[in-house]
Amino acid sequence: MLIGLGVFFLFLVAITLGLIYAVGFASKNTVIEHNTLVSRTSRVPVQFGDSAFQVDSRNMLVVAHPGNSSNTTAPLLVQTTTVQTLTLLSSNMTAADLQSVRKIYLKSTDGTELALKVTSCTLREASSAPGRAVRVALLSTPSGMLQLRGEAVSVVAPGAVGVLLAQDGSPVSGLAGAYGMMS
Numbered sequence: 001m002l003i004g005l006g007v008f009f010l011f012l013v014a015i016t017l018g019l020i021y022a023v024g025f026a027s028k029n030t031v032i033e034h035n036t037l038v039s040r041t042s043r044v045p046v047q048f049g050d051s052a053f054q055v056d057s058r059n060m061l062v063v064a065h066p067g068n069s070s071n072t073t074a075p076l077l078v079q080t081t082t083v084q085t086l087t088l089l090s091s092n093m094t095a096a097d098l099q100s101v102r103k104i105y106l107k108s109t110d111g112t113e114l115a116l117k118v119t120s121c122t123l124r125e126a127s128s129a130p131g132r133a134v135r136v137a138l139l140s141t142p143s144g145m146l147q148l149r150g151e152a153v154s155v156v157a158p159g160a161v162g163v164l165l166a167q168d169g170s171p172v173s174g175l176a177g178a179y180g181m182m183s
Contacts, residue, residue, distance in 0.1 A: 086179035091137040091148040095123055098137050101180040109176050116141040146178065153178040
């Protein structure tokens with residue numbers, strides 16, 4: 001019995017050391033940089049393949065049919081969605097682009113970040129000097145009115161239409177940038 005227990009213990013130690021070696025061997029060629037798994041030597045992101053999906057002749061992403069990939073009479077289309085990206089807002093954008101802004105993401109100079117729904121956009125010309133008109137975009141949100149003059153964003157003065165308020169109810173000032181999600 002003592003010999004059997006000794007053999008079992010040696011077997012358990014061998015399995016543990018083998019597992020430690022396997023993990024070390026598998027991870028020696030890769031490293032994580034900026035939340036991406038990359039090759040240690042070439043710094044190229046590691047790519048993984050998935051044979052469950054394929055692109056058919058119509059450039060549609062479909063579920064692969066195991067054993068019968070030529071069956072395109074009833075492909076199982078994968079539901080996709082449009083990726084929404086943030087675009088730096090400027091009053092110099094086209095009127096159509098500014099009218100299509102549905103959400104605005106703001107970052108203030110003190111680090112406060114806000115995301116707001118845009119309810120309307122108004123464009124007007126404001127003169128900065130005699131004979132020089134500057135295009136201004138007014139974006140209305142449920143929390144207040146924002147003014148875009150070029151890429152500079154500011155909150156419309158109190159008493160005009162409203163003041164943009166942070167979640168704690170304090171007025172937001174010193175906005176560093178405005179990014180929009182287009183529809």
